[in-house]
Amino acid sequence: MDDEQQKLLKKLSRRTRFTQFLAWLALFFTIVGIAAGYKNWLRIHDKAKAGLRGIEEIRLELPKLAQKSRVAVLEKDINENLKESKTHLDSAMHELRNIQDSTQHIAETVYVQVEALTKQQEAVVKIQTPSIKDWSLGEVHFLLQTAVQRFELKNDKKGAIAAFKLADTLLVERGSIELLTVRKQISKDIAAVNQYAIADVNVLSRKIDDLLGELKPVISAEEQESKSIELIPTKSESSESTVNMANEDQDKPAKESLVARVKKTINDAVVIRKFEKPMQQEMDSVAKERLYQLLSLRLETLRMMLLQGDNTNYHQQIQRIKDLIKDYYPDEKNVHYQKQLDYLNEADLSPDLPDISKSLSLLEEAMSKENKTNNTNEEGIK
Secondary structure (H helix, E strand, O other): OHHHHHHHHHHHHHHHHHHHHHHHHHHHHHHHHHHHHHHHHHHHHHHHHHHHHHHHHHHHHHHHHOOHHHHHHHHHHHHHHHHHHHHHHHHHHHHHHHHHHHHHHHHHHHHHHHHHHHHHHHHHHHHHOOOOOOHHHHHHHHHHHHHHHHHHHHOOHHHHHHHHHHHHHHHHHHOOHHHHHHHHHHHHHHHHHHHOOOOOHHHHHHHHHHHHHHHOOOOOHHHHHHHHHHHOOOHHHHHHHHHHHHHHHHHHHHHOOHHHHHHHHHHHHOOOOOOOOOHHHHOOHHHHHHHHHHHHHHHHHHHHHHHHOOHHHHHHHHHHHHHHHHHHOOHHHHHHHHHHHHHHHOOOOOOOOOOOOHHHHHHHHHHHHHHHHHHHHHHHHO
């Protein structure tokens, strides 16, 4: 009987210890859950306090905003500013109309004076040089063709304007009244070339360089220290790691108890993270460097499209860069970078070319008329 009672007591003690272990294990899981819930509750409590403070500030400001007198004063100031701006705009428009009328009158009188001077010059030229060489009009024709080709093929505004001016100088020296319409059209073509807006490739390229410099990630001292520690382990760490590895190989079966496995499972399962920071702040130095390399590649591709004048792909590439920056950068930096990209996006790499070949067409018509008159005169002489 004594042996049976002892066996029964041993069984009861083992069951009691196992029950206590299960109870402690359940208590441990309960404590971990309470700790995690308490942390989340603290975060929610802080946010609720911040929201209440914001509501209280808004509640205090509402009476000030709702004052009718203040609204009336603001409305009066706005109306006065609008009236003042309207008067300034009306006066400016009146001045612009006066300038336009006077400029138009001056232009018309200048053309009349040029015509009169050309008539006088034509009479003098006929007296001094009764025969004018035909190659002079051929040279004017070549210069006008050069101006049109350089502008349409190379977008060379300076070269086109220089060729137009040389052609006009030759027409002035010729002094023919029949060619005044050509000279007038040359002046209009020069104005059209001057008004043609070409994107400044050098300025846009410098903007891309500035954006590349601003996007370069700044690695903090902590990240540099962690990176150096990861790359160069110390002697103590290396020795400890070798000793630990040797000890683990020897004592691994003894140490892997039920409690150690439970702790490892809890540490791997219970993870509390905060995702309120921007994505770039959650990234390590390696990920930031890879993001910068991707942005550098896209910006350099944008520069190549700029140099090639590929307008469609240029604007599409800017939109891709804007989306990438929006996803990975915080709001304050995102707004700054988006403004710079908007400036780059305003450039038109392929604007519509104005028609500057009208003066060439008028000259060709005048040359054909002159050839016809010369042929009729020669037939009459024969």
